[in-house]
Amino acid sequence: MTIRVYNTLTGNKEEFESIEEGKVKIYSCGPTVYDYFHIGNARAFVVPDIIKRYLEYKGYQVTHVLNFTDVDDKMIKRANEEGVSIQQLADRFIAAFFEDVTALNLKEADFYPRATEHISEMIELIEDLIRQGYAYQSEEDVYFRIEKFEEYGKLSKQKLEDLEVGARVDVSDKKENPLDFTLWKASEEEPMWDSPWGAGRPGWHLECSVMSRKYLGDRFDIHTGGVDLVFPHHENEIAQSEACCGQQVVNYWLHNGYINIDGEKMSKSLGNFFTTREILSKYPARVVRLFLITKHYRSPINFSDQELENTATGLARLENVVEKIKYLVEQEVVTGQLDGAELKELAMKKKEKFIAAMDDDFNTALAIGTLYELAKEVNRFVNSEQFELTKSVKETLVEINQLFKRLGEDVLGIELAVEEGKDQQLVDSLVELLLNVREEVREKQEYQLADQIRDRLGELGIEVKDTPQGSQWKLS
RNA sequence: GGUGGCAUAGCCAAGUGGUAAGGCCGAGGACUGCAAAUCCUCUAUCCCCAGUUCAAAUCUGGGUGCCACCUCCA
Numbered sequence: 138m139t140i141r142v143y144n145t146l147t148g149n150k151e152e153f154e155s156i157e158e159g160k161v162k163i164y165s166c167g168p169t170v171y172d173y174f175h176i177g178n179a180r181a182f183v184v185p186d187i188i189k190r191y192l193e194y195k196g197y198q199v200t201h202v203l204n205f206t207d208v209d210d211k212m213i214k215r216a217n218e219e220g221v222s223i224q225q226l227a228d229r230f231i232a233a234f235f236e237d238v239t240a241l242n243l244k245e246a247d248f249y250p251r252a253t254e255h256i257s258e259m260i261e262l263i264e265d266l267i268r269q270g271y272a273y274q275s276e277e278d279v280y281f282r283i284e285k286f287e288e289y290g291k292l293s294k295q296k297l298e299d300l301e302v303g304a305r306v307d308v309s310d311k312k313e314n315p316l317d318f319t320l321w322k323a324s325e326e327e328p329m330w331d332s333p334w335g336a337g338r339p340g341w342h343l344e345c346s347v348m349s350r351k352y353l354g355d356r357f358d359i360h361t362g363g364v365d366l367v368f369p370h371h372e373n374e375i376a377q378s379e380a381c382c383g384q385q386v387v388n389y390w391l392h393n394g395y396i397n398i399d400g401e402k403m404s405k406s407l408g409n410f411f412t413t414r415e416i417l418s419k420y421p422a423r424v425v426r427l428f429l430i431t432k433h434y435r436s437p438i439n440f441s442d443q444e445l446e447n448t449a450t451g452l453a454r455l456e457n458v459v460e461k462i463k464y465l466v467e468q469e470v471v472t473g474q475l476d477g478a479e480l481k482e483l484a485m486k487k488k489e490k491f492i493a494a495m496d497d498d499f500n501t502a503l504a505i506g507t508l509y510e511l512a513k514e515v516n517r518f519v520n521s522e523q524f525e526l527t528k529s530v531k532e533t534l535v536e537i538n539q540l541f542k543r544l545g546e547d548v549l550g551i552e553l554a555v556e557e558g559k560d561q562q563l564v565d566s567l568v569e570l571l572l573n574v575r576e577e578v579r580e581k582q583e584y585q586l587a588d589q590i591r592d593r594l595g596e597l598g599i600e601v602k603d604t605p606q607g608s609q610w611k612l613s
Numbered sequence: 614g615g616u617g618g619c620a621u622a623g624c625c626a627a628g629u630g631g632u633a634a635g636g637c638c639g640a641g642g643a644c645u646g647c648a649a650a651u652c653c654u655c656u657a658u659c660c661c662c663a664g665u666u667c668a669a670a671u672c673u674g675g676g677u678g679c680c681a682c683c684u685c686c687a
Contacts, residue, residue, distance in 0.1 A: 148617085166687070174687085181687035210685070290616095293682075299615035300683060341685080363687025367617085370686090393687070394618090400679075404686055431636080432626065436619080437680070444625060447637040454636085457650060490634090494627085503627050506635035513635095513652090520644090520651055 140195065140496050142359075143435060145367060145390040146292055150498055155358050156388065161197045162357035163189060164349040164387075166366055167249070169206040170230035171215040175410040176425075176440060177363070177396035177403040179241060183426060184393040184434045185361040186243045186550060191495050194548050202352045203246040204345065205231055207253050208328055208338060223328050227251070237413045240422040242550045248352045252344040256330045259339045259347050262381060263320045263332075271380040275311040277323035277335040283316050286376045292390060293368035318342065318373050342373035349386070350378065360387040364435075367392055394437040403440065411440070423552050424449045430501040430549060451509075455545065458512040459553040461519060462538045465526060473525040477533030480518050484537050487511040491544050501549065508545055511537070568599060572608050 140153040155161045165185040168174045174182075182203070189199050206212075207227035216226045231249075263279055266272035271285050283289045283297070290296060300316055319340035321332060329336045349357065362371060371390065378386040395402050398409045416425055428448040432438050487507045494503035515537060518524065545553045571590065579587045591601045594610070601610045 145617095168687080169685090178687050184687090294616055295683070296615075361687095364617085365682065365686055368682060369684090395681075395687075397680080402681070402686090406686065436626090439625085441625095444637085447625065450638095451636050454650095461650085497629085500627075503634070506627065509635050516651055517653095 140192075141498055142389050142391060143498050144388075145392050146387075148294070151389070153389065155197065156356060159197060161192050161199045161359065162353040163199060163201045163359040163361065164345070164353055164357060165201065165203045165246075165360075166345060166362035166370070167203040167205050168230075168234060169209060169211055170227045170234065171211045172230060172405070173233055173412040173414050174237065175396075175403060175405065176413050176416055176429075177410065179237070179413040179425070180396055180429050180434075180438070181361070181363045181393055182238060182243055183241060183429045183550075184391075185359075187430060187434070187501060187548075188359070188361070188391070188499055189244060190548050190550060191499060194543075200353065201244075201246040202248045202250065202349065204348050205234075205249060205251045206341075206344060207231075207251050209341060213328070224253070227253075233414070237417065240417050241413070241426050242422065242552065244550075250348040250352065252339070252348075253328070255344060255347050255351065256339060258351060259343045260321075260330075260332050262343065262347055262377065263339075265381050266320065266377065269380065271376075272320055273313065274334055275313075277337065278311055278319060279321035279334055279340075280312055280317040281320055281340075281373065281376060281380075282313060283318070283376060284314055286380050288379070289376055290372065292372045292375055295368065295372075318369065320377075342370055342377060345370075345374050346377040346381070350382075355382050356384065356386055357388070359389045359391060361391045361393070364392045364394060391434075393434045397437050397439045400439060416445075420445050420449065424452055427452055427505075427549075427551050431505060433498075433500055433502050435498075452551070455508060455512055455541075455551075455553055458515050459538070459541050459545075462515065462534050462541075463554065465519065466531060466534050466538060468526055470526050470528045470531050473527045475523060475525050475527045475530055477527070477530040480514065480530075481533040481536060483514050484511060484533070484540060487514070488540055488544065495548065504544075505549070508541070511540070568594070568610055572601070572610065576608065 141150045142153050143150045163185060166181070168178055168182075185201070185203075189201055192199050205227065208223060212223055212226060216223045219226065221229075231251075263272060266281065267274065267279065270282070272279055272281050290300070297316070301314075320343060321334055321337050321339060323335055323337040325336065329338055349360070360371070367390075375386070397403060401407070401409065403410045413425075420428075424445060428445055429438070431448060487510055490510075491504045491507045494500040494507065497503075515534075524530075541553055545551050571594070575587050575590045578590070594601055598612055599610055600612070601608055
């Protein structure tokens with residue numbers, strides 16, 4: 138079975154073929170680190186994570202690059218407002234990024250390059266483009282000459298004339314064509330770097346061209362990002378990279394849809410956004426993650442608390458069945474006639490359906506549906522009157538348990554079994570509950586019972602100390 | 614003006630020409646000391662019109678509505 142992916146470049150679903158057999162190289166546009174990222178941004182990180190996980194499931198060795206944009210107008214503005222350096226600001230929000238993204242169960246990328254660490258390579262690229270006639274210096278700025286790049290517009294399917302008609306680009310005397318975009322911008326204040334054209338800073342699209350090439354080579358498989366990056370960011374990136382290399386650089390361009398609020402795009406400029414951090418404080422991270430993948434990655438998602446609540450309820454259903462299986466698998470088998478083969482066959486069918494769904498342009502919505510179907514089959518089987526835990530049944534349940542783990546946890550990244558952290562919280566609240574009851578017992582002077590509780594807890598490894606400030610406990 | 618996309622039950626959402634996955638909510642039933650969990654049953658002719666076809670949610674044409682990009686934006 139081959140994977141089919143929708144490629145923005147061709148506008149079609151295509152069979153996925155990696156450049157190098159068994160290996161896939163992915164570049165994802167990461168955040169501009171001037172603030173906490175919002176839930177819409179989170180989708181742009183979760184989507185490539187799912188793609189990566191699934192490709193790994195299929196046996197590919199994946200190299201993944203996710204960049205940090207740490208120099209641009211927003212960075213500068215924010216740093217000035219807060220009276221910190223660009224670098225301090227970036228460090229702070231990169232740290233926050235990793236916290237949030239870890240909570241969302243993203244697998245680590247192989248490289249997290251920062252734009253500011255690649256200025257010299259960017260300058261080299263500009264020099265190269267000037268040499269080839271794709272770029273020109275105008276006063277102390279350098280621009281890309283789009284008319285020289287004949288394929289300009291191929292990604293966004295825009296014609297130059299049409300773009301010019303609707304253009305809202307700054308008209309500048311310095312440019313040959315209003316659509317020419319900046320490669321180097323003269324600047325007299327920090328952040329700035331020396332260059333052959335004077336002090337300044339790089340244009341916005343340059344970093345991805347440079348960093349993808351440095352870490353993934355002249356040609357790589359997949360480039361991801363939100364749909365809003367199609368134009369101009371990715372269009373310009375293609376222009377730079379391909380003008381320079383003289384060949385197609387990216388084979389598959391994959392773009393995820395937005396998160397909307399009341400049907401309108403969530404964005405920082407509109408102010409209608411929630412930070413991921415904020416949402417993670419209200420809902421378990423795996424619920425948030427599941428919410429982000431219950432719809433196909435290219436479709437828009439409307440964000441609402443109601444939907445998040447629904448997702449949580451639905452997830453509980455899957456968790457319940459996994460817990461049930463885990464419980465059964467730990468029980469002693471009985472001798473009996475019940476055969477697990479039929480259930481196993483059903484499970485294998487669901488697995489195939491899951492894989493077929495993911496093969497079809499990473500259709501997580503359909504894939505998740507098959508997990509629910511499997512859950513239903515298991516529940517039905519386990520709750521039937523003739524159910525008995527025979528050896529054969531137990532073996533099947535063990536396999537189904539692994540299936541949930543492999544598909545749900547490894548591929549989709551949704552933890553279904555009780556997590557350590559959750560366990561710990563549970564222990565805390567259970568012990569607190571018990572100690573509260575014990576306190577009431579003590580007030581009634583029923584000390585025999587109170588002591589019994591303390592002793593029994595002690596046997597379980599929970600040491601209880603009665604102090605004037607109340608009962609305290611710790612794991613011994 | 615140009616370009617891309619969407620329109621499926623109360624809500625969310627899959628859907629590869631053959632008569633609609635799944636989830637949430639709701640109703641009824643089973644099980645249950647109570648509660649929870651779970652199971653069973655029920656709830657859609659797929660925006661409108663026309664066409665192609667033995668057969669269309671799925672293809673073609675037209676219409677209506679919505680969204681996005683064309684300025685930094687995931």
